[in-house]
Amino acid sequence: MKQNHDMELGDGFQLDDGMELDINLAILRIESAEKYHAKAKHNLSSHQLLDFMKCPLLHRKKTIGLIGDSDSVSDLIGRAAHVRILEGREVYEATFALGGPVNPKTEKPYGVNTQAFREWAEEQGKLVLSHEQVELIEQMAAGVSMNSEALDLLLYGRSEGVVRVEYCGIPCQIRIDWLHPHRGIVDFKTCDDITWFEADAKRHGYHKQMAFYQSVLAQAHDGLMVPVHLIVIEKKEPFRCGVWRVTDDTLAIARQENEAAIHRLLNCRRQDQWPTGYEDIRFLNVA
Secondary structure, three states, X not given: OOOXXXXXXXXXXXXXOOOEOOOOHHHOEEOOHHHHHHHHHOOEOHHHXXXXXXXXXXXXXXXXXXXXXXXXXXXXXXXXXXXXXXXXXXXXXXHEEEEOOEEOOOOEEOOOOOHHHHHHHHHHOOEEEEHHHHHHHHHHHHHHHOOHHHHHHOOOOEEEEEEEEEEOOEEEEEEEEEEEOOOEEEEEEEEOOHHHHHHHHHHHOHHHHHHHHHHHHHHHOOOOOOOEEEEEEEOOOOOOEEEEEOXXXXXXXXXXXXXXXXXXXXXXXXXXXXOOOOOOOOOOOOO
């Protein structure tokens, strides 16, 4: 799948006043993921805000380096799928070392737990994907290509664009998976079973993340609140792909919750007090 990373004209999205949505993609900064994450010390991100909403003490420990973000195989697959599907094969192959050495006796790839694979991986100088993981990501890309709505959203736009502005009195940053000039924000999610995605979205706070993206982008684009879509792909057979439009009401409620949380965050910073959220007695009623 090959996407156009620059703005082109497509079917317009009509706003409530009848005007066609036209996002200026030039407002996006293009920078590496490493550079973006390095600036998280001085700019609030959606993940930091969600950590704070879950537990202020967790947020504090992460921001001062007492707790690191865990890197799991699932995270690696998700990141690789993002690059492969949104940024294209050339960037994907430049970012990851693919496959691994082949055993000359069996003509089959060495397993990831073998010494030969470990030595090969150490020599690459970048993240590595085994043959099985490469095949999985190709299956996911094929799944996305079978969904016409997903293809339409990814036909025009720019991937991994960064916006930094002040929002609610605090410097904030976002890195948008995909921004379509006429259809708005497109976020890419992977899941184990798409049947339960809506429950997963609520549990992981995806609606709050998207409301944060929408609001920060609006600060940089004359207050324009753009539509938000989610492209979701399974990480196992049959690699179903679905597209969700996050409703305006859901985003509005999440925006209110986000802004209230940012105000609490500013108070925590001023007072240097970071509660867990479980200081008071709660009532358990399972009847």
